[in-house]
Amino acid sequence: MSRRKIVAGNWKQNGSKVFLENFMSAIKEVEDVDVVISPPFPYLEKASALSAKLGTVSVSAQNASLYSDGAFTGEVSVEMLKEVGVEFVIVGHSERRELFGESDLVVADKVSKVLASGLTPILCVGETLEQREADETIAVCSRQISSVLDVVGVDTFENVVVAYEPVWAIGTGKSATSKEAQEVHAAIRALLSDSLVGLGDKVSVLYGGSVKANNAIELFSQEDIDGALVGGASLKIEEFNEIIKAAGI
Numbered sequence: 001m002s003r004r005k006i007v008a009g010n011w012k013q014n015g016s017k018v019f020l021e022n023f024m025s026a027i028k029e030v031e032d033v034d035v036v037i038s039p040p041f042p043y044l045e046k047a048s049a050l051s052a053k054l055g056t057v058s059v060s061a062q063n064a065s066l067y068s069d070g071a072f073t074g075e076v077s078v079e080m081l082k083e084v085g086v087e088f089v090i091v092g093h094s095e096r097r098e099l100f101g102e103s104d105l106v107v108a109d110k111v112s113k114v115l116a117s118g119l120t121p122i123l124c125v126g127e128t129l130e131q132r133e134a135d136e137t138i139a140v141c142s143r144q145i146s147s148v149l150d151v152v153g154v155d156t157f158e159n160v161v162v163a164y165e166p167v168w169a170i171g172t173g174k175s176a177t178s179k180e181a182q183e184v185h186a187a188i189r190a191l192l193s194d195s196l197v198g199l200g201d202k203v204s205v206l207y208g209g210s211v212k213a214n215n216a217i218e219l220f221s222q223e224d225i226d227g228a229l230v231g232g233a234s235l236k237i238e239e240f241n242e243i244i245k246a247a248g249i
């Protein structure tokens with residue numbers, strides 16, 4: 001893959017069938033910006049059908065199982081996601097890491113599983129407030145990315161989308177400044193290019209954490225920020241459209 005502008009909306013555990021229909025018909029396409037929406041599992045098939053009809057967005061799942069099939073109550077496999085038209089899978093969101101105990105190794109194995117199925121993982125990395133205050137931001141993000149590189153290999157990583165999401169900025173209304181985000185994005189690209197020459201220029205690196213219509217232009221103006229993984233503001237159709245528009249500027 002090559003570096004693309006991407007605006008992805010992660011609905012988390014929100015939405016309804018009616019909301020999905022309204023949302024899909026209201027999305028406005030912007031040239032050179034890929035729009036991805038990530039509703040909960042029950043809405044994915046309908047989202048894919050609407051996406052095929054309208055052609056404006058791609059569909060992402062918020063998680064996937066490590067396993068293809070078997071006795072894993074509550075899990076959904078990448079094969080099932082693919083069958084209903086899903087193209088992306090968010091992997092390693094901090095809520096999965098923190099609330100559901102997903103370790104770096106589990107996240108790496110899930111990225112590997114998603115890649116093997118031909119879907120595109122959106123790999124989330126990011127530090128807690130405590131880690132930022134201890135000046136560990138780059139070390140934490142590097143560790144989270146390196147554990148994936150170790151499992152999937154440098155040659156495959158170009159098919160991964162990375163989302164830098166400082167945990168302290170998620171859902172708090174307190175976004176990282178564009179300078180803070182840019183520093184980490186540049187470090188992520190440097191780490192990738194240190195692993196394989198040119199890799200950092202091939203991978204789309206999104207920012208996530210309180211992205212709103214009023215800070216999107218400033219964030220997207222940064223050299224190494226390719227777009228956003230948006231939570232709360234992706235549930236507000238007009239605001240999400242503004243963020244998509246900002247990515248196209």
Ligand SMILES: O=C[C@H](O)COP(=O)(O)O
Pocket residue numbers: 010093165169170171172173208209210211229230231232233
């Ligand atoms: O996946 C999205 C992120 O968790 C950001 O959420 P937020 O925009 O509500 O801060």
